[in-house]
Amino acid sequence: MLIIGLTICRISDVLLCNVTDRVSFWFVVTDSSQNMTTVPGSVVEAAIRMNRNRINSAFLLSDKTLQFLKITSTLSPPVEPSTPVWLIVFGVVLCLIVAGIVFLVVAGIQQRKKKNKESTERENLEEKGEVTVTVENGIPCEALDLKAGHINGVFAADDERFTSL
C-alpha cells in the first residue's frame, strides 16, 4: 500500500492505460475517498521518489531496469576515504626508495674512507721500511683486480713480437 499525501491507496485505485509490448504503460492514481478524482502528478512523483527502493524490490528490478520517465534517480556517490589511497601507497614506496638511496650512499662513503685509510697506512709502513710492497705505477700489486682494470689489447695479444728462445 502506498501512502500518497495523507490518503492510503489500494491496488484498485491505480488505473493503467496505453500498455504496449515494451512492458511500458501510463498510469493514474485515483482517490477513492474523494469520489474517483485523480491524484495530481506532482504528488505521485514525490511519493515515487521517496519509495523508489520499495517499488524496485517489489519487482526485483533496479533503477537501471525500471525507468520512470521524468523522474531521475539520485545516484549514490562512491565511497571516498579521508586520505586518498594513492598517497598512502606513494608514501610507502617513497620511503623505501629513499632508504635504499641513503644506504647505498653511506656505504659508498664508508668504502672510500676505508680505502683512503689503507693507502695512508701502507705509505706509512713503506716509509718505515718494514714492509716491502710491490708497487707498479703507484698501485700495489695485490690491489690490482684484473676484472676492474682495463686490459690493453695492443700489449696483451701481441705475443709473436718477441722472438721465441
Place this chain on the structure above:
Amino acid sequence: GFLIPYFIMLIAEGMPLLYLELAVGQRMRRGSIGAWKIISPYLCGVGVASVIVSFFLSMYYNVINAWAFWYLFHSFQDPLPWATCPLNSNRTGYEDECEKTSSTQYFWYRQTLNISPSLEASGNVQWEQALCLTLAWLVVYLCILRGTESTGKVVYVTASLPYCVLIIYLIRGLTLHGAVNGLVYMFTPKLEQLSNPKTWISAATQIFFSLGLGFGSLIAFASYNEPTNNCERHAIIVSLINSTTSIFASIVTFSIYGFKATFNYESCINKVILLLLNAFDLEEGSLTADNLNEMKDYLMATHPQEYAQLSPQLKNCSLEAELDTAVQGTGLAFIVYSEAIKNMEVPQLYSVLYFVMLLMLGIGSMLGNTAAILTPLTDSRVIATRFPKEVISGVVCFINCVIGLIFTMEAGNYWFDIFNDYAATLSLLLIVLVETIAVCYIYGIRRFEKDLYTMIGRKPNWYWKIMWAFASPLLIISLFIFYLTDYILTGTLQYQAWDATQGQLVTKDYPSYALAVIGLLVAASTMCIPLGALVTFIRKRLKRE
C-alpha cells in the same frame, strides 16, 4: 599487418647494426664519444650527437614511468577509479565531460593529465604528477647510483619480471571473449598500409628504439665487456630474443584489444537496440544483434518520420572501426589497457600486474639511456677526478627531473608529444647512417675485419659485409627521403588537442614557438656531426700554424 615491414627491417637493419655497435664498443673500450674519436678524429660529433639524443630522451621518457606509477597507485581501490564516471554537482547524473567520452578517457585526460585545450594555455604544474615524476627519478637514481656494474644486477629483475607478467596476461588474454577478433586483425596483412612509407619508417624506428641503436648506450655497455667476448653470437641472439618478445607482447596486446573492441562493439549494439525499443515500444527481445539490420530497414520503411528523427542518435557500430582506433601513442596505451582491464574479473590484480610490468620496462629503458649519458661523463678525466660517481649521477638526475616538470604542466602532454615525435626519430636515422658509413668507408672494412678477427677469432662472413656496406645505408637513405618528402607534402605540422566540450581530440596547428622548439630539437643533435668535423679541422689547421 605490421609484421612484414618489421621483419624486413630487423634483418636488414637491426641485426647488422647491432653487431656493428657492439663490436665498436668492445674494440674501442670507450663510451660513444671516445669510441668515434678513435675511429676518426673528425667523427667526434657523432658521439656527442648520440649523447644529446639520449639526453633528450631521458628528459621526456621518465614521464611515462611517472604515469605508470600514478596508475599503479590508483589500482589499489575497489572499484577502479577509471571504471565509473564521477557524479556531477547535484548528483543527478555523471559529469558532462565524462558523459561525452568514456570513463577511461576522462580519467586519463582530466584526472591524470588535467589537460588544457591547446598548447598555448600552459596552466600550472600538477603537483600529483610532479610527485610521481620525482619518485620515478629517485628510482632511476637508486639503480644507477653505483655505476654500470650495479645496473647489471638490477637489469636481471627488470628484464625477467615482464616475461612472467606477459605469460600471465597471455593466458588471461587468450581466454577472453572476443580475443580472436584482435588476433585475426593482427595477422591479416593490409596491402594499402605496406605501400605507405610511414609504415616502413615506423617499423625502422621501432627496431632502432627497441634495440637501442644509435643512442650510444650499446657502445657504452659493450665497452665493459671482455675483449674476447663473442659479440657476433650475442648480436644475433639479442635481436632474435628481442623480436620474439615483441611478437609475444603483440599477441598479448592484440588479444586484449580484440576483447576491448568486441566489448565496445557489443555495448554500442545494445545501446542502439535499447534506443529503438524505447522509441517504437517494441517487445523486449524482438531486436537482437543478429536481426538488427533487417529490423532497422523494416522500421525505416514503416515509420519513416520517427526513424528520421531518431537517426542522428543511431550510431553505426562497427568492429573494424573499434579495432582501428587502438594502434599507437603513449596515452592510447594507457587508455586502451585500462579500459580492457576494468572489464575483467579481479581488475585490481591485473591492473597492478600490468603497471608493474610497464614500470619494469620503462625503468630498464631509462637505465640504458642514463648509462649512455653517464659513461662519457665518467670517461672524461676532467669531471671524473673532481667528483665521485654518486654526485655526477645525482646532478644528471636532478637536472632531468627539473626539466621534466615541464611535462607535468597542463599543456605538458602536448610538449611530450613534440619530444616523442621529433627528438629522436630523424636524428637516430642520421646517426646510424653516419655510423655505418664511417665504419665501412672511413675506418675501412678490412681494418674492421682484422679487429673482429683479433677479438673473436673469426672474420665476418659475406652477409654482414654486404649489409654493412650497401643494404643498410641505402635503406636508411631511402627512409630519409620518404620522411622529408612526406613533411614537404603535408605542409605545416599539426597536433591533436583534447577538446573538453566535445569530449574528443581535434587537430590544431602548432604555434610558431613550438615549431622553433621542434627545429631546435632536430638541429641540436644533427648539427653536432658536421660541427664536430669542422671544429677538429680548425684545430688541426691551428696546430699546423
